[in-house]
Amino acid sequence: MEYVLTTNGLTKQYRNFKALHDFNMHVEKGAIYGFVGKNGAGKTTLIRLVCGLQEPTRGEYTLYGKKNTQHEVSRARRRMGAVVETPSVYMELTAEENIREQYRVLGLPVFDGVKELLKLVGLSDTGNKKTKNFSLGMRQRLGIAIALAGDPDFLVLDEPVNGLDPQGIIEIRELILKLNREHQITFLISSHILDELSKLATHYGFIDNGHMVKEINAQELEAACRKCMRLKVTDAAVLARVLDRMALEYTILEEGQADVFGNVNITKLAVALDAEQCEITSLREHDESLESYYVSLMGGGSHE
Numbered sequence: 662m663e664y665v666l667t668t669n670g671l672t673k674q675y676r677n678f679k680a681l682h683d684f685n686m687h688v689e690k691g692a693i694y695g696f697v698g699k700n701g702a703g704k705t706t707l708i709r710l711v712c713g714l715q716e717p718t719r720g721e722y723t724l725y726g727k728k729n730t731q732h733e734v735s736r737a738r739r740r741m742g743a744v745v746e747t748p749s750v751y752m753e754l755t756a757e758e759n760i761r762e763q764y765r766v767l768g769l770p771v772f773d774g775v776k777e778l779l780k781l782v783g784l785s786d787t788g789n790k791k792t793k794n795f796s797l798g799m800r801q802r803l804g805i806a807i808a809l810a811g812d813p814d815f816l817v818l819d820e821p822v823n824g825l826d827p828q829g830i831i832e833i834r835e836l837i838l839k840l841n842r843e844h845q846i847t848f849l850i851s852s853h854i855l856d857e858l859s860k861l862a863t864h865y866g867f868i869d870n871g872h873m874v875k876e877i878n879a880q881e882l883e884a885a886c887r888k889c890m891r892l893k894v895t896d897a898a899v900l901a902r903v904l905d906r907m908a909l910e911y912t913i914l915e916e917g918q919a920d921v922f923g924n925v926n927i928t929k930l931a932v933a934l935d936a937e938q939c940e941i942t943s944l945r946e947h948d949e950s951l952e953s954y955y956v957s958l959m960g961g962g963s964h965e
């Protein structure tokens with residue numbers, strides 16, 4: 662397995678407070694790694710350390726196999742781009758001028774890639790429009806374009822959809838997927854919204870109180886979130902009786918609805934209900950919420 666980023670016992674202490682505590686993380690090459698935790702869990706702290714903006718108190722991390730204590734880590738860091746907290750853009754400049762500015766900062770001699778980057782993030786037609794007149798989503802995409810200057814193959818995004826409207830969220834999601842699939846860019850994306858990450862992440866790391874609670878891949882997460890049938894019927898009492906008879910596991914919800922787990926033979930169930938004058942009025946497959954998985958993971962306090 663090839664890892665872009667690993668951390669080993671990484672600890673960051675501010676006075677008596679450990680924002681990160683013996684933190685172990687593994688970001689595989691090619692992954693979209695969803696880094697999930699509530700506000701204050703330590704996500705930004707990890708990102709700041711990995712970006713070299715702060716030094717760890719203890720422990721270490723590797724970037725492309727180079728330890729943070731090795732000289733070569735600075736070269737490895739050039740393969741990485743980041744948008745930490747809000748994207749740092751110059752509001753009085755246009756999108757193109759902002760990217761050109763980043764090229765200058767990086768000491769890149771030619772501006773050949775600028776137009777291509779604008780196209781990649783869907784900002785080609787913004788012309789002379791100043792960044793201050795951009796929507797939040799456009800600014801976020803510009804931030805990603807700036808992070809892509811220098812052609813990194815690892816992008817770190819801190820809460821990239823925070824504050825965006827639904828359309829903005831979709832655009833960022835599609836951009837991330839395109840960069841991952843078509844440009845082989847590995848992503849580390851922090852968020853406190855698991856549901857949003859679940860639309861794109863291939864791997865997850867759950868952080869709580871500075872600890873890595875669990876690392877899991879998307880298939881494992883899907884298996885852990887049980888699927889069920891959500892039924893609505895005209896008589897919930899009859900439904901409960903019939904489900905008991907059929908030895909099916911279920912939860913009765915309000916207004917004649919129930920979630921039924923396991924393999925349900927819908928025809929048999931409908932016939933049995935019909936025999937007792939109970940009708941199914943709606944039926945759909947339902948994912949037990951990712952959020953409830955998250956809550957049980959955090960609430961359970963398992964520190965694997």
Ligand SMILES: Nc1ncnc2c1ncn2[C@@H]1O[C@H](COP(=O)(O)OP(=O)(O)OP(=O)(O)O)[C@@H](O)[C@H]1O
Nearest residue numbers: 675678680698699700701702703704705706707853
């Ligand atoms: N410079 C600092 N000095 C003291 N405490 C800090 C400092 N930076 C962060 N902390 C604390 O460390 C903890 C983790 O903060 P961090 O910003 O990493 O959390 P986060 O998971 O990114 O949360 P959010 O989603 O709110 O950004 C918080 O309790 C925060 O108050």
